[in-house]
Amino acid sequence: SQTIHQWPATLVQPVGSPLSLECTVEGTSNPNLYWYRQAAGRGLQLLFYSVGIGQISSEVPQNLSASRPQDRQFILSSKKLLLSDSGFYLCAWTRGGLYNEQYFGPGTRLTVT
Amino acid sequence: AQRVTQPEKLLSVFKGAPVELKCNYSYSGSPELFWYVQYSRQRLQLLLRHISRESIKGFTADLNKGETSFHLKKPFAQEEDSAMYYCALGKSSGNTPLVFGKGTRLSVIA
Numbered sequence: 001s002q003t004i005h006q007w008p009a010t011l012v013q014p015v016g017s018p019l020s021l022e023c024t025v026e027g028t029s030n031p032n033l034y035w036y037r038q039a040a041g042r043g044l045q046l047l048f049y050s051v052g053i054g055q056i057s058s059e060v061p062q063n064l065s066a067s068r069p070q071d072r073q074f075i076l077s078s079k080k081l082l083l084s085d086s087g088f089y090l091c092a093w094t095r096g097g098l099y100n101e102q103y104f105g106p107g108t109r110l111t112v113t
Numbered sequence: 114a115q116r117v118t119q120p121e122k123l124l125s126v127f128k129g130a131p132v133e134l135k136c137n138y139s140y141s142g143s144p145e146l147f148w149y150v151q152y153s154r155q156r157l158q159l160l161l162r163h164i165s166r167e168s169i170k171g172f173t174a175d176l177n178k179g180e181t182s183f184h185l186k187k188p189f190a191q192e193e194d195s196a197m198y199y200c201a202l203g204k205s206s207g208n209t210p211l212v213f214g215k216g217t218r219l220s221v222i223a
Contacts, residue, residue, distance in 0.1 A: 043215030
């Protein structure tokens with residue numbers, strides 16, 4: 001069966017520090033991968049998605065970037081965190097093709113101080 | 114552009130009362146609709162999809178193309194139904210992201 005992992009589960013970082021959040025999927029190949037930020041009252045904001053290695057689409061211009069160095073690995077990064085980057089970050093995957101169902105990871109709670 | 118609207122941020126109902134979580138969408142093509150649920154301290158998970166036409170945990174949702182709606186319903190709410198519910202819209206091709214509504218928090222009062 002397929003599983004999706006995210007780490008770390010929680011993270012507290014000072015303003016101006018770098019960020020790296022990792023997401024990996026097991027049990028499938030060539031998944032579509034997604035990064036979301038979840039905020040109360042604002043729902044799920046799509047940040048990035050990828051349909052293959054090295055292919056990244058950015059939905060919202062901001063202080064974050066994403067990379068996909070391997071087929072089942074998706075990384076969310078920042079060179080210098082802002083206070084506004086605090087939030088709950090979710091990674092998700094889908095089979096792609098005709099399949100739209102997305103499966104979500106447990107999330108990372110990021111607090112920028 | 115595709116859009117999903119969930120007009121209620123919070124919905125409170127008494128245990129045993131009927132529940133209806135509203136969802137309206139905007140899309141010119143053939144939509145694929147989903148409901149996702151997030152219980153406290155659990156990950157976001159798929160509740161049901163319109164193609165399956167199934168009932169999950171007593172919930173059903175019917176796609177009404179005329180009204181562009183996909184409301185989630187349950188005849189008798191249970192306390193364990195308290196959660197955050199998101200409606201999502203997908204295109205017929207799976208290589209584009211789902212569009213999510215802003216969510217409705219359902220609170221079932223004992």
